Amino acid sequence: MDAxxxxxxxxxxxxxxxxxxxxxxxxxxxxxxxLDGAPVSxxxxxxxxxxxxxxxxxxxxTASLNASDIAEPIRKVLQRQDNxxxxxxxxxxxxxxxRTVTFTDGGELGYDYLIVAAGAAHSYVGHDExxxxxxxxxxxxxxLDVRRRVLVAFEAAEREEDPAVKAAWLAFVIxxxxxxxxxxxxxxxxxxxxxxxxxxRHIDPARARIVLVEGLDRVLPTFPPKLSARARKDxxxxxxxxxxxxxxxxxxxxxxxxxxxxxxxxxxxxxxxxRASPIGESxxxxxxRTGRVLVRPDLSLPEHPEVFVVGDLAAxxxxxxxxxxxxxxxxxxxxxxxxxxxxxxxxRPAEPFRYRDKGMLAAxxxxxxxxxxxxxxxxxxxxWVIWVFVHIYFLIGFRNRVLVMxxxxxxFVTHDRGARLITGPPATRxxxxxxxx
Amino acid sequence: MDAxxxxxxxxxxxxxxxxxxxxxxxxxxxxxxxLDGAPVSxxxxxxxxxxxxxxxxxxxxTASLNASDIAEPIRKVLQRQDNxxxxxxxxxxxxxxxRTVTFTDGGELGYDYLIVAAGAAHSYVGHDExxxxxxxxxxxxxxLDVRRRVLVAFEAAEREEDPAVKAAWLAFVIxxxxxxxxxxxxxxxxxxxxxxxxxxRHIDPARARIVLVEGLDRVLPTFPPKLSARARKDxxxxxxxxxxxxxxxxxxxxxxxxxxxxxxxxxxxxxxxxRASPIGESxxxxxxRTGRVLVRPDLSLPEHPEVFVVGDLAAxxxxxxxxxxxxxxxxxxxxxxxxxxxxxxxxRPAEPFRYRDKGMLAAxxxxxxxxxxxxxxxxxxxxWVIWVFVHIYFLIGFRNRVLVMxxxxxxFVTHDRGARLITGPPATRxxxxxxxx
Numbered sequence: 048m049d050a051x052x053x054x055x056x057x058x059x060x061x062x063x064x065x066x067x068x069x070x071x072x073x074x075x076x077x078x079x080x081x082l083d084g085a086p087v088s089x090x091x092x093x094x095x096x097x098x099x100x101x102x103x104x105x106x107x108x109t110a111s112l113n114a115s116d117i118a119e120p121i122r123k124v125l126q127r128q129d130n131x132x133x134x135x136x137x138x139x140x141x142x143x144x145x146r147t148v149t150f151t152d153g154g155e156l157g158y159d160y161l162i163v164a165a166g167a168a169h170s171y172v173g174h175d176e177x178x179x180x181x182x183x184x185x186x187x188x189x190x191l192d193v194r195r196r197v198l199v200a201f202e203a204a205e206r207e208e209d210p211a212v213k214a215a216w217l218a219f220v221i222x223x224x225x226x227x228x229x230x231x232x233x234x235x236x237x238x239x240x241x242x243x244x245x246x247x248r249h250i251d252p253a254r255a256r257i258v259l260v261e262g263l264d265r266v267l268p269t270f271p272p273k274l275s276a277r278a279r280k281d282x283x284x285x286x287x288x289x290x291x292x293x294x295x296x297x298x299x300x301x302x303x304x305x306x307x308x309x310x311x312x313x314x315x316x317x318x319x320x321x322r323a324s325p326i327g328e329s330x331x332x333x334x335x336r337t338g339r340v341l342v343r344p345d346l347s348l349p350e351h352p353e354v355f356v357v358g359d360l361a362a363x364x365x366x367x368x369x370x371x372x373x374x375x376x377x378x379x380x381x382x383x384x385x386x387x388x389x390x391x392x393x394x395r396p397a398e399p400f401r402y403r404d405k406g407m408l409a410a411x412x413x414x415x416x417x418x419x420x421x422x423x424x425x426x427x428x429x430x431w432v433i434w435v436f437v438h439i440y441f442l443i444g445f446r447n448r449v450l451v452m453x454x455x456x457x458x459f460v461t462h463d464r465g466a467r468l469i470t471g472p473p474a475t476r477x478x479x480x481x482x483x484x
Numbered sequence: 485m486d487a488x489x490x491x492x493x494x495x496x497x498x499x500x501x502x503x504x505x506x507x508x509x510x511x512x513x514x515x516x517x518x519l520d521g522a523p524v525s526x527x528x529x530x531x532x533x534x535x536x537x538x539x540x541x542x543x544x545x546t547a548s549l550n551a552s553d554i555a556e557p558i559r560k561v562l563q564r565q566d567n568x569x570x571x572x573x574x575x576x577x578x579x580x581x582x583r584t585v586t587f588t589d590g591g592e593l594g595y596d597y598l599i600v601a602a603g604a605a606h607s608y609v610g611h612d613e614x615x616x617x618x619x620x621x622x623x624x625x626x627x628l629d630v631r632r633r634v635l636v637a638f639e640a641a642e643r644e645e646d647p648a649v650k651a652a653w654l655a656f657v658i659x660x661x662x663x664x665x666x667x668x669x670x671x672x673x674x675x676x677x678x679x680x681x682x683x684x685r686h687i688d689p690a691r692a693r694i695v696l697v698e699g700l701d702r703v704l705p706t707f708p709p710k711l712s713a714r715a716r717k718d719x720x721x722x723x724x725x726x727x728x729x730x731x732x733x734x735x736x737x738x739x740x741x742x743x744x745x746x747x748x749x750x751x752x753x754x755x756x757x758x759r760a761s762p763i764g765e766s767x768x769x770x771x772x773r774t775g776r777v778l779v780r781p782d783l784s785l786p787e788h789p790e791v792f793v794v795g796d797l798a799a800x801x802x803x804x805x806x807x808x809x810x811x812x813x814x815x816x817x818x819x820x821x822x823x824x825x826x827x828x829x830x831x832r833p834a835e836p837f838r839y840r841d842k843g844m845l846a847a848x849x850x851x852x853x854x855x856x857x858x859x860x861x862x863x864x865x866x867x868w869v870i871w872v873f874v875h876i877y878f879l880i881g882f883r884n885r886v887l888v889m890x891x892x893x894x895x896f897v898t899h900d901r902g903a904r905l906i907t908g909p910p911a912t913r914x915x916x917x918x919x920x921x
Contacts, residue, residue, distance in 0.1 A: 206573075468551055
């Protein structure tokens with residue numbers, strides 16, 4: 048198939064070169080929007096039909112929000128951008144020599160410029176066999192799986208008569224003390240202590256044991272030590288058992304081994320490592336240790352100035368430190384790639400990318416957060432208010448903003464979790480359907 | 485296991501006989517709530533953790549509402565009812581002689597009174613082989629499957645280059661012109677004509693062909709003919725192709741045969757028949773043709789005055805007409821069974837059940853509905869306002885009411901469908917991932 052595709056409803060094809068963008072996450076979407084009005088035709092390819100606001104995925108997993116509250120159809124985001132179209136397809140391989148992308152369904156499409164924004168997947172640090180026992184949070188399906196496991200664990204504990212097994216059902220281990228792990232642990236503790244209160248007859252959900260394990264010596268290791276200490280204090284106050292400086296040596300159906308010490312827990316959640324998307328491998332460019340593509344200062348490939356890599360898939364250093372794998376870096380990278388393409392069409396030389404750190408935030412519980420801002424570290428209620436507004440601001444879609452605000456307001460007043468639906472097939476570990484004896 | 489189960493947190497067991505309720509739908513939940521404060525212990529058993537407001541399921545299928553907006557955890561509904569507990573389990577068999585219920589996981593539980601409110605499943609009128617091609621709407625999973633198929637069909641049409649196949653992807657056949665079929669067809673037409681407008685580049689979603697097929701000579705056959713005619717007129721005005729007096733003779737991967745005439749359509753939805761839950765068979769009581777249990781006037785079984793059947797699973801005539809399988813009949817039946825049990829404990833004889841018809845409603849489109857009320861038939865905007873308030877009133881949960889109202893208000897103003905998420909595995913028919921050639 049040609050790079051020039053037939054245009055909608057018989058109108059003439061959009062002029063200019065064809066820019067293909069792989070991935071509708073923060074980086075890909077920012078690139079597409081930054082090309083609005085440019086003399087190019089844009090095709091954004093994603094295997095999902097929605098852009099996902101990953102920073103709030105833990106709230107879907109812990110039944111605070113609905114899946115669609117933090118997702119927006121990519122088509123809708125780009126609806127009014129005349130030079131853009133959306134293709135629901137999964138990328139199979141990229142042929143940078145012939146400038147074509149092949150899809151897993153056999154189709155292929157050519158490009159003049161390519162922006163690869165395929166993001167990252169979770170990494171089990173060489174122990175992929177742990178994945179079935181310790182799901183992680185990257186997609187909507189992951190979040191619904193985690194939600195199902197957590198809710199089913201309480202149901203199983205309610206029915207279980209053996210006290211040791213009951214305790215194991217009420218034990219939740221979260222591996223990884225970064226922002227996702229901290230937010231997950233805090234949210235789980237809130238749910239157990241408040242939202243589920245009074246609903247069971249044979250267990251007290253508030254006695255659930257929530258353990259947060261971090262290999263380094265403090266939680267939120269990328270934040271200043273003062274905020275790590277505050278986060279730890281807040282978590283402990285909420286009843287979370289915080290274990291730092293401990294590494295997971297094995298995970299199985301019944302629990303985890305932490306540096307040789309055994310912890311029985313039927314629910315283990317993985318919030319520890321990420322690994323770049325395997326799409327990077329087909330670019331033929333050098334990769335770093337975690338599979339990320341080593342890009343040039345303008346985010347293009349060393350041999351291919353027409354191919355850019357942005358977001359979590361790009362490996363880049365700035366002032367001697369790696370650019371972090373956060374939404375802001377992806378958004379800024381996507382915009383930069385778009386501006387290099389626009390500039391090139393006007394004959395301007397490519398400028399190097401510069402990441403501007405706007406700070407980091409992590410919510411810990413109801414009205415508690417830590418904020419590491421460029422010239423300010425804050426914690427507590429003020430940090431939480433900042434957290435709320437930043438997340439609402441960056442959430443895409445008017446409807447999503449209204450609904451998330453409504454649900455947060457309801458939850459703040461009632462302590463309730465509305466999205467407590469167990470759907471889909473029974474949890475894969477599924478012991479709750481076994482005989483009770 | 486004993487009928488008397490251990491009580492929560494070591495408190496003494498609740499006094500009185502054990503009432504087991506099978507099913508957390510309208511009938512079962514109404515029965516449980518009507519036993520609040522009675523000197524009995526209640527166990528409500530459901531294989532799902534949530535009560536589902538089925539009348540709005542079509543809005544989940546057509547991406548107007550989120551799954552959890554119309555569902556409420558059963559535990560939460562009964563949280564403050566001290567004499568009730570909830571068991572997440574699937575019923576295997578009922579032994580009315582020994583007064584025990586066995587669960588599919590091997591557990592069993594005795595009862596003194598049993599209220600069976602297991603509802604109905606869809607029926608393919610002897611053609612179960614049609615089910616994979618024509619999913620129906622009974623559970624949240626069904627609704628999400630239908631949503632996925634509908635959204636994927638538009639995506640597939642956008643990519644397809646063969647005009648005939650493109651047209652088949654843009655053809656949607658709904659089998660069954662009762663309230664569910666009418667509401668589904670209207671909602672689908674709205675979505676195609678408004679919500680998806682401008683989002684595709686190679687198709688015009690407004691040109692989707694939506695066909696509603698009904699075997700009898702009018703849609704909404706249980707409503708007065710005048711309202712049927714109005715519903716048809718409204719549907720036609722919205723662009724729905726209404727075909728009455730036509731029967732489906734076969735359904736396959738590519739379309740349907742309607743009395744010998746072929747219609748190519750890649751998406752077929754089933755809204756035609758219901759069949760009683762197979763649980764009725766294990767009661768040993770006589771069943772009617774559709775598998776419903778023939779109950780005595782007080783809703784108990786002929787040989788077992790301690791066993792009641794309520795809702796869609798009960799077959800009952802009143803004034804020469806069958807009591808309809810609607811939410812109101814289930815709610816009233818559940819309350820009646822509870823009152824017979826309460827009366828029996830006080831020595832009062834069982835009174836016969838009388839269904840009080842409160843009317844029927846069906847929404848057709850935006851601000852259009854028909855209402856068959858006891859002394860009044862209305863249609864149009866006023867009927868739609870009644871429809872909105874009745875549905876909000878009967879929806880369970882404060883949060884659900886707030887969120888559904890918010891979303892309806894947003895949708896009324898913007899025409900948007902917020903819940904347009906394709907999740908889960910690709911559609912089973914999945915041709916959209918095949919090669920494009």
